Amino acid sequence: MKAVTERAAHSTKPRRGATAEEMSARQKEVSVSEFFVKNRHLLGFDNPRKALLTTVKEAVDNSLDACEEGGILPDIAVVIEDLDPRRPATSKSSRYRVTIIDNGPGIVRKQVENIFGRLLYGSKFHRLKMSRGQQGIGISAAGMNGLITTGRPMVIHTKPNAKQAAHHLELAMNTKTNRAEVTLDKETKDFPPERFRTISAGTKQLSAEGTFLSPDVFATGTSVSIELEGKYQKGRGSVDEFLELTAIANPHARIIFVPPSRTTQEEGDDLLPGTSASAAQEGKKEAPAQTSETGGVIVYPRGVQELPPETKEIQPHPKGIELGILLQMLKDYEASEKGTLYDFLQTRFCRVSSSTASKFCSAIGVTSRTKAADIEPPEVEKLFKVFEDERLAPPPTDCLAPIGVRQLLAGLLKGVKAEFYAASTREAAVYRGRPFQIEAAIAFGGDLPADQSARVIRFANRVPLLFQQSACSSFKAVEETPWKNYAMQQPRGSLPVGPLVVMIHMASVWVPFTSESKEAIADYDEIRKEMKLALMECGRKLGTYLRKRQKMRRESERRDVFERYIGEIAKSLNAITNEDAKRLYDALLEQARKKTAVADQHLDEDGKVVREEEDDFDDDGVILVPTAIAPIEQSAPIAPISFEPVESKSSAAKKPPSSKSAPKTTEKQAAKAAPAIVTKKDLSARSEEKSSGTSKPATSSKSAGSTANKPFEDDDPRLF
Template identity: 30%
Template structure:
């Protein structure tokens, strides 16, 4: 009597597009812009150049819009285009290296939303620099999670030119999404100062967010897991992929921050023979090894070459340019790790000057250089700020004109939602945010005390 059915992942995210962040036409309009811009930014970073992104809206009447996003990033190979855009859970970002994309969903969901609201196909045109561009007209077979190629062309382009153009039609609400879209582009420009963004709205108005620098950050490199916090599943996968033949080599080759000496100490803790072949571990031994890895507390801090923090100088510049505060202090915490993933927290506190007094501390949140504009109250950074007793820093959140900037970068940002709106309350991350905020708050306190002292001298 009960009917047991399997559905595809695209069918799941279609039925539950609220889960994917597309819960109403206003939010969907914002999501389409941010998902396509984030793909373009990732592509420009992979190209290792100070990229250029062009976003154009055209109104088609009765709530229907066409949006085009063009970037000069690395492009997509011709035979990968249909699956990259027409299939969910298909991605080039399932690697241990910082990127904005992480789920293998966002771009495809934006295109899917267009398809279900207007029944129009979407277009992707891209070149990886071989002198040809592939131009596809595509739809998504939602029930089976595969692309439908309606048309394909090959176009000659200058050799070496790389770019990607994505065009779709959807039903949305630009007027009510406009504020958030422009705020998103503005905050993106702060946190990625080496990128040019040009935005054309449905009325033809042009907004330019010019690059503030041509200096690129170090490109993040693919990394291995950090041993701190890994689970049994990760260990099993590493064992199934390893070419090593004994446990010491397995541990020191499979993980970062793990030399042979440390490996021997961990194996001793787990009471495992260092010469044993990892594939011969029994289930009980696997669990003992995981427990030993979790409880060993002397691992070197993670290698941060897989990460691309903003940097104290660049973050400070961005805050000053945006808010013109009387005082600013920026702190980059040392690399840390949670559940095998390296992460770095960067915090900035701005006070006075152009910082508005809004009745509460203004919180700007970023993750892997993505501005997070929704659901602040559910975010780990907000919870940390709420728990701090600000009076010890001579700050009254209700009256002090103060803004806090929090940027977290990691090989995996623990978003609580597919729409990447807010970050889960991980103890390791909460701790680093708190330490960063307190360090900035101490500097703010010194500044405030000096200011009070100066005013008293003046008053005498």
Template identity: 45%
Template sequence: MAKRQLELIPRNEKKERPAKKAASKPAIVRATPKTAAKRAAPKAAAAKPAPASKPIVRLTATDLAARQREISVSEFFTKNRHLLGFDSPAKALLTTVKEAVDNALDACEEAGILPDLVIVISEISETRYKVVVQDNGPGIVKAQIPRIFGQLLYGSKFHTLRQARGQQGIGISAAGMYGQLTTGKPIRIASHTGSKKPGHEYEIQIDTKRNQPVIVSERELDGNQPEPDKEKRAVQRAFDHGTRVELEIEATYKKGRHSVDGYIEQTAMANPHASVTYVAPDGERHEYARVAQELPKAPLEIKPHPHGVELGILLKMLHETKARNIVSFLHGEFSRVSAPVAEEIAKAAGLAVSMSPQKAAREQAESLYKAIQAAKLMAPQSNVLSPIGEELLLEGLKKQITADFYAATSRSPAVYRGNPFLVEAALAYGGGSLPGDELITMIRFANRVPLLYQQSACAITKSVIQTTWKTYGIQQSRGALPAAPMVVMVHIASVWVPFTSESKEAVASYPEIMKEIKLAIQDVGRKLGLYIRRGLREADAEKKRSYIEKYIPHIGIALQEILGIDDKRKEKVCATLKDTLERSRNND
């Protein structure tokens, strides 16, 4: 009966569940005037209508055109000063000193004067320093001082193909701009061109909108240059001619390989003909005496090589030349192009020999470009470079680094993109001053200027890593610098060093350059390998001799027992054996 009653209930009809027990009533909270106002506020806010969205303003081409502005090079580098090496306070101090020292050395060498430099860095506060660099160069004429120090991309080296430290005309004016941005103070320049002529002192700032110098003050100087720093009486120098540059910048001073101290030490190493006096911010004085009493061979200016000129540059040269015909243009504007060769190139390009270069169209310039690339021309002149030289490389290394073995080499000049360049390498190995369980120390130079940053991005470092050092008895992990008590120094000299950026901290990895670097390193590496193998042989032979010397007395005793000789005869036999051993040692 119970089953039938259950079947009468429809399947989709649920049974009523028993009601749950009533939950306990929550405590009553009485609303105060404040809480009532808070509760009412959201409701009131929700009741307000939503604000209407602002209509999107569409700009016309005229509106966009009105916003276009010309950007001066000073404005660009003001916002992108990291491109020039001013990306950190520590690096800013180094870059400032570097640019001033490079200019001083270039000026002295161009005038045929042995450089005598004074560098003083004074701490004003923890984040502010005054930099003073003084030289005994030819000085600067009055009219040129404002533009050299107060205008970016102004100089004498950009349009010439000649080995020099500076290239772009940016460095020292950029340092002045950095000081102006960080301290608000102008750069101060004092220059004398001779003892019988008055000197001139300027305070200059840069108008970054127009890239023009702004003269804050100027005055005429009588007598010799003012001293580098009145507080540093120990380094006072008076020159009849020369330039003194003073800047106040925001920076930090740190010791180490990548500091100003390391830069000046390496500069003295690569420029043994210069005398450098350096006073650090802590008052410590460093004297780097002149090692070479003669100036290096003066580099010569050359004309561009045709194989290194691109089509756009060729077209520009055609329109700007003063030559009257194509033959005189090729012969006069390029190196290694004689008149007969120029005539052959013109004919190969399908151009009339008497054609005016200024009237050349783009198609004609392209035909001429292809004919130039197909022509067989002599390599650029190689005697225009000024290397340091093997002897001075070794002297510089020995002066700064104590080691057991030194080697140096200077390669013959080579060419990349039509520009001649030359690679020199030197190394110092062993000695107690070099750590044996660390990676080797790299010292890189480009046109005698130390390169302290971006080591891993430099063609020099890549070439050293790609060299098989195990061949010369040096341990090396894959893809890393070798580990040994060794310093490797590489110098690249060229009429145009291909840096990876405007800050000139690393050399671009052109295949021709890397090939020459490897060959130079392999040359000194072979010399090192001979030294290491000879040392190993000598150590092995010495070990064997020590064993023999150890057992000579026992041999004497055995002979005495076998032959029945007396003690005097035994001592004589032992002495003869030792003498024979010593002679064999000397013969080895």
């Protein structure tokens, strides 16, 4: 403005600018919806691929929240239909219809428009309670995005009452008014929508088995369909990854995903190794629930049968409040209750007892009978200072529902094929007066790629965070954790390198995201510190395990080396002294065996708890999957030594390892129905068995420790 008037004063040319009056005519309120139409990227609709993901994500988050609040074990179906399957291969995007069906409590008719048709309308914004959604933007923004890209309204089926018919609505949002316009409103008996049951070969099969959209399970619930311009492509940041991670963080949920018939396949950036269809197949028979695939339909089964404990809503904590908010709270209180400051402090804050409240009152020079309305702004400011200085108990933590060590492990076990899992849950802590709790879990080894940086998977209130990894507090916490102390490699100031997946979960009544699209957790010192502590707890367990493994490997190498050399030594000594080479060899071999007895032990010591039942996880938060442990490498197989120089090498090489062909082995295998996890008791019993086996008379052709050198053969009798 100033520039304009100055120019007007100093120039003889006709005015180019506008007068304040003219400008005022153009100044008007911007509706939230309009703002977000122009700024879709803020909500995660930057490109077609991400738009598809965000749509799924918002709907799934809502469904899970609704089910949990309704006390129902979530059963969620995600169906993506390709509406333009004959598009040319070169097209960058396509039109999809995304439908999410849940078995939640449903939505009462009069709230449907508000929930799906208004931005910033929701139950979650105004309260301090742990939930996936926070702002009330998500699903309506997804609907809005669909409407903008395809012109098609959102289709909603919801059935709040099991005994009554479902509502069928179609909503189009009016961005000007931030209100939904209902284009169709009727009652229907079609819930869950029948047509999905026959949408693909896989759904037909599952429906026939009664495991897909069964009316028994979906007695109540909601189904949302949104058509949008999108792109379905697997890999990082895909719908698949999102659902997979959601399944990990929500082991109590059963999720079925019906992907579109056509995929835009680009670089083969695969998901977590071990969750491919083939891996899932063999997983079926194992005890822990594993992801499976039926005719293209992916089923993420339920890992645990309990809902997470219900979280309580809490009042703000005085320490976390800001002055402006305090003023606003007072104003609200005046308007609604017209009570005293003394009451206000006690009812509108947590951890303020009557004595603390009177302390506060006297500290700012008012009595306990002073009305809240009579408090002047300077006194409010004083009160704010007193809040800062007063020592108060931290906020209650029963408002948080961490995933829990057991569920974390169940989730990871479901999604990541590794050999070692550890998890830890920290005590609740506080940032800016808001309670939060950090959990971490790690998976190591197995099928994970060994030469890459560790993969970090992040969750906030059980929602996977897929983008902006490096901006996230959790990512920094992983980088700052001293992984080298836990026998991992870690280039300075970066992620550890090795077959490692690191999972971090932050549960809080208010997760501080860096943006509205909820992609990264803001970097508060208190949060990062807790994350580091949780990671260090896991790291220590990993370190113990790895060091033990290293020791075993060294022992094994040692024996290897000794056994390699004693043949030569026996021959040399024979040449000098004429002592029988065979006798010398056996004597030395026996000594070598004794020296390296540690290598025959199993990983069933210090803290490596190994259990049969998945429901029986130890508090230690560690699982070991011996089947996944890579065999200890050795430079060259030791063939039996024969003292006839020429023949020995060739005949030795052909001999198969003795443990595999023994009939006893197969019997054992058959007798034992393969549990994925081996108990401590079991292992020690088996190692006894094993050692008694090897102590039987050894003949000269007996392989020199072939069993010991590969302690974890897949079909090793010691494991099953």
